[in-house]
Amino acid sequence: MKVLAIASVGGHWIQLLRLIPAFKGSEVVFVSTKQSFGKMVSNEKFYAIADGNRSDKKGLFKAIMQLRKIFLLEKPNVVITTGAAPGLMAIFIGKLFKAKTIWVDSIANCEELSMSCKIAKKVADHVYTQWPHLADDKVKFKGNVLK
Known part of the structure; x- marks a missing residue:
């Protein structure tokens, strides 16, 4: 089993690192938007990609192209x-x-799901919130990764 684990900088990355025990027994490829984060997962493959968001469409397009290449290489x-x-x-x-x-x-989204989560829940196989009151038929609550 090969897992691609990806997160942006800041709290997203910290929360992803808290999930590492769940990857036990799998080959893990980490991806983030900051090259120096590779040192935090030095025993695993790591790729840095461009950062982008709805305000930075050029960066987002670059990230998509980089991710496509990573998927072709890593499968x-x-x-x-x-x-x-x-x-x-x-x-x-x-x-x-x-x-x-x-x-x-992200656990930071305590009042409502993030905009990205609202989109992800339409396509992702599994979607989780870290707040029980935000769970619904598609978004599950199973606890949080930051305590």
């Missing part, structure tokens, strides 16, 4: 992300490559 079976926009792009690309896709919404 992951599972894609898991804690966000944000580059993770959402990985969910879409993962679906094209027939990978199982998992979105874990």
